[in-house]
Amino acid sequence: MSADQIALSRQADVFSLKEAFPPSTRTFPQMMIRQAERFGCRSLVTVGGATLSFEATKRLAARAGFALRAAGVKPGETVAVMCGNRLECLQILLGCAWCGAIAVPINTASRGAQLEHILKNSGAKLAVVESTHLAVFQRLPQESLSLERIWTVGDVPADAGLGWPHGPIPDLDAEMEAHPSLPSDTVAVLYTSGTTGVSKGVCCPHAQYFWWGVHTAALLGVTEDDVLMTCLPLFHTNALNTFFQALLTGASLVVETRFSASRFWTSLAAHGATITYLLGAMVPILLSRDASDTDRRHGARIALAPGVPPHFHAPFTERFGVSLLDGYGSTETNFVVGALRHEQRLGAMGRARPGFEIAVFDEYDNQVPDGTAGELVVRASEPFSIATGYLGMAEKTVEAWRNLWFHTGDRVIRDADGYVQFLDRMKDAIRRRGENISSFEVEQVLISHPDVENAAVFPVRSELAEDEVMASIVLKKGAVLGAADLLDFCQPRMTYFSVPRFVDFVDELPLTENGKVQKFKLIERGVADTTWDREKAGYTLLR
Template structure:
């Protein structure tokens, strides 16, 4: 099958672009216009909450009023550590309404990583789920700007002597919307570092407008669709699904978390027509025994980037759901993709209208079609991409050098114009949809008094993504078991970053300059002497 001329979705694109001219591509404007247009139609559904388009506008105004009362002003950052609860979007909408920058944080963040994020963003207020507040208690808060804590939901009582603690409640009054501009930052999302600390991606208002336009177009979304996402709202994928619903007059149903056994039942229960999956979820669903109920739904299509080629057709035939591949990142947008009719096995798609993409060598020279290289991109429209990394000017310049965003991903562009993903060039690991910084994991492991050195690297998993492996060199005469090492890791890093495989070594392979040659460790991989926590029955707690 050949790619089409990329005319797909042009009617929807044109409609949304004309409805929201450039100065109006901000969330407060979108909320107000769609509230007038769709009124009492349901915009959001959580387990025990439904919110109409009109109510979403009112909630944003009341949430903004609460922020004002707390002394938060336009441009301030508010950290948000919360799972898929209605309060997450209440606060996100309030921040956008007030001109405040929301900083959604992965709920698994712990220790040094969490401290770095809070220090880097300079948030004076954190809204945190009551069940998660314990992560603040051991945190070294010296030097942080943090002053206030808002508790979300019910949980145990907590005492943080240096912080003002109060429950999060919507304001009684309605604040006027801040006159935000399309280039103003609406959110800072922290993405895994490669050989360094996590970086805060500054996402402008208009970036999410374009995320909504392009994703809705490729999913061939229609007014009245029901979108079901159980992906975490603190990631760009699920946050983007909210904008898709808002722009198209659809309903977003937010599930608490992905469940292999409950996924198709949730699609049926909510009447979902569109859904969202990550690459590893598809083989997980296929691993279950077939049942008569798994096609008893209305879902016609799912956004599912990174699904291994061998699983795509099997999944589509078994579950009756078409899968859409493509390419996007927190820093960019849905730059490469194709509609369902134009999907080709092994291809992410072609460059979307409004974007440019090239494959280049290490000197940024474009390579011929069929030649592997790094994918670099830029946008034609103002603020369709992120504007940089918060407080990290050097990293921003490095990533956007020569005025192109450098993805760190190795791809091939074929003569037909389609792009194929090969692998990551970065020293990063992707496990179950989460990006893991090997640097941050190494920092924790090497802080153990028995460890002299460590190298963290990815190895292939059964689910076609990565598993985390570490090679550890102990201090002279020190003793340490794999279980003891992981016991040390668990309270100090996200659960998904805790290594599965542990090798103890007398030395690590290095260059003449002393740099660890991780490719040699990756090539060696899991050996007979490697300890596997899953085989050993070691449990990592969430």
């Protein structure tokens, strides 16, 4: 069989899961019970140096569920989890799913007002916190939160100074029967990164993760012979999805502590990984490193890598021997747009996946013709395969799910063949002198310069009280580049009105733990003393 035929066969095999798991069984406990019976002592997950079989993972979930229930956590109640990629993090997430509680995984970079908002909005009475993050709880206003106690992970410093009763996770010495959850029940609340405003808690039902696993495994061609490796955080949908891919297919998952460019390829080789997961920023970081004999000393064949600029795909595959699979999904949706590797079109995310309908709307929710930019909207035909709303934010829920479509906030173009190209976030669009400018498109030109490592483009207010285009630039190690020379490179490659007026050379861009640029921080900083201004410099635009 050719590689394309194998890919199609594997997709068909994965979609047979729809028949293997009737709708009423698309909950974590039911999936876990069935797969433990089928795969037994076969390795399911390795995390924090510990390897658990399918059967051992089921027992871990049952014991963690018992500990939570014994502590008074009732079905439907929330449990906050602020922990790195450790076994304890996984056991609490699975324990919540087993006993009917709702896990609230929190970005470990959360601080201050953002963390206070998450704890207040979720109403968690119990928090499970890694010791390295306890200090951020010292500064929280205890009286305004529902939090009653903290279970600690790791050694607690003597000066922890916590205002709440705290102690280690209780011994897992007993098991409980699985709570009879429904596929529609919320299994986790994941908070958006908050790059443009207050974080929203996305209510994710059990069935949503079933479909995450099915669609992602189908596109990657996951089988029970595969070893998956992720270094993405377990508080992120991507990593949680990876667990369900392994659970549903019989594959084995390795969860690394964090992304390390220097150890990435050796880790793949050490674990025998065949499939891995990357975010957009990771690909240029790996390419920027000096070539090494470890570049191809591994068995990985494909990486899920949404949001990677098109010009990186060929160099990455040529150097490392790993194909990059694009696609579209969000915490609120699922893997709704994608294509098999041989069906991909460079620069496009793919087409609507089976079970999802997509459209492109204008600002009044009218569908626009193919080839016209607009907002990507999504709806599902399978029940509870996307999120059910935002926790405690009824108005935001109605706004996002209005007219029976989920409004993604992403600006795209769909062609006549149904392939979707991402342009930018709707809020990342810049309007200058009556022209709409895509920050994404400007960024693609900037990072195509051989001396540029990364770039972020965003609006700043000018003296004319309108948007001006500003770019923060990270240069490659050892590179020397002037702002005027950079704009000389840009001018032939973009419209004159898109050329940045302001250029800032910075050592790094502010990123979330998920690798997204926190543009609100750049906007807040705005034009600084070190910022180059082409108008003050007398730089001439060509029209």
